[in-house]
Amino acid sequence: AGYVQLIDHLAAGVNVILDAPVEGIEWSDGSASAGQPAAVVRLRDGRALEADFCVCTLPLGVLKRDHERLFQPPLPDRKKQAICNLGVGVLEKVALRFEHCFWEGKAKQLHCFYRVPTVEARATPAACEAPYWLSLRPVTGSNVLIAYYATETGRIVAKLSEEEAVKSALALLKSMFKPEEVDAAKLLEVKRTAWIEDEWACGAYSFVAVGSSPEDRSALAAPLGALHFAGEATDQ
Ligand SMILES: Cc1cc2nc3c(=O)[nH]c(=O)nc-3n(C[C@H](O)[C@H](O)[C@H](O)COP(=O)(O)OP(=O)(O)OC[C@H]3O[C@@H](n4cnc5c(N)ncnc54)[C@H](O)[C@@H]3O)c2cc1C
Structure with a gap:
């Protein structure tokens, strides 16, 4: 496939x-x-x-x-x-697979969600403030959430270690959902990109x-x- x-x-x-x-x-x-x-x-x-x-x-x-x-x-x-x-634009992803889904049922169609960054965060982009989230559940049935980080936040996330990127992503989820629900969902697997740091790509899309x-x-x-x-x- x-x-x-x-x-x-x-x-x-x-x-x-x-x-x-x-x-x-x-x-x-x-x-x-x-x-x-x-x-x-x-x-x-x-x-x-x-x-x-x-x-x-x-x-x-x-x-x-x-x-x-x-x-x-x-x-x-x-x-x-x-x-x-x-x-050359920047678009990075951090994909998280959980044992349980904690985000469905919170809204009628929670396939894609986003927290509007605070004015302060927009002025000084912080890694955990601005991704939008995509749920793969409607398409694949798997409990996967993907955080997309564009522009400056993408640059910041690409420089983080995988551990730091996951910590940052989970912190954001815990600010949007009940922290105990996020913890109970049990993170099973992580995949992340760092295209802007990849010497054979040097970025995501052209514009x-x-x-x-x-x-x-x-x-x-x-x-x-x-x-x-x-x-x-x-x-x-
Ligand atoms: C986060 C993200 C999400 C995307 N999602 C989608 C999507 O959902 N649907 C979609 O259609 N497109 C998507 N795209 C876009 C799609 O991935 C690209 O448009 C496509 O891969 C570009 O193909 P390409 O052959 O031009 O370049 P690339 O796929 O970048 O291929 C270039 C190749 O050149 C190689 N290379 C570099 N330097 C050298 C060298 N010196 N010697 C030999 N080889 C070298 C690289 O290793 C690479 O394999 C996405 C892109 C990003 C970054």
Whole structure:
């Protein structure tokens, strides 16, 4: 179940090389001379993959950090400008699975809930103040609550240890429900993300930041001879 079905379908019959960080992409404008590969992808382990085309799907955050050292020749100015202009957003999750459900019956449809942060918390975002909560019970039947942390609170939560993130999430739940009910529900399992801290992601979603425009997405998506671009940030 899940998205892996799509991946398995697309990957069928394709030679997928995993655990192979790309350290360099040499590309040509398509007028490569005879005998020369149009694109060469250099891997950290020293291998060089020669190809007629290269499709780069690096996340925008990784492109922002690494494009200067990755591409040879360097990317043209308009491409660099698009990488610089578009923003990378922050969205982190802490998922908690409980033995018992304590949140149903408190309201007619408690699938998604949220506590409006205090004015003070909005001024100085505190990790436990601003997530919205999603209950997976209506969809999967499991007693799972997921806290979504965006923007500054996401940055704070991503830097916390798992123990600290869970403590913070439980403290918030105890401020919204009866603390003894939260304790009695018995936390069984935790999963959390820290995409903004992940060196291969450097963030969650791209967005059209102040000062950028949808044309930046087109500029990012535009092919450069043998070098093509795809991935979330190029989607319009
Ligand atoms: C919290 C959150 C919730 C989301 N929920 C949904 C949802 O419910 N539904 C939905 O449709 N979408 C959702 N999305 C969005 C979706 O996950 C992304 O849009 C999608 O995964 C982007 O795919 P991509 O291939 O562009 O990039 P990625 O999935 O980020 O793939 C890029 C790949 O490049 C690799 N990489 C990075 N650097 C290098 C390097 N130097 N060498 C080699 N490989 C490298 C990375 O390891 C990664 O595997 C969510 C995203 C977030 C953050």
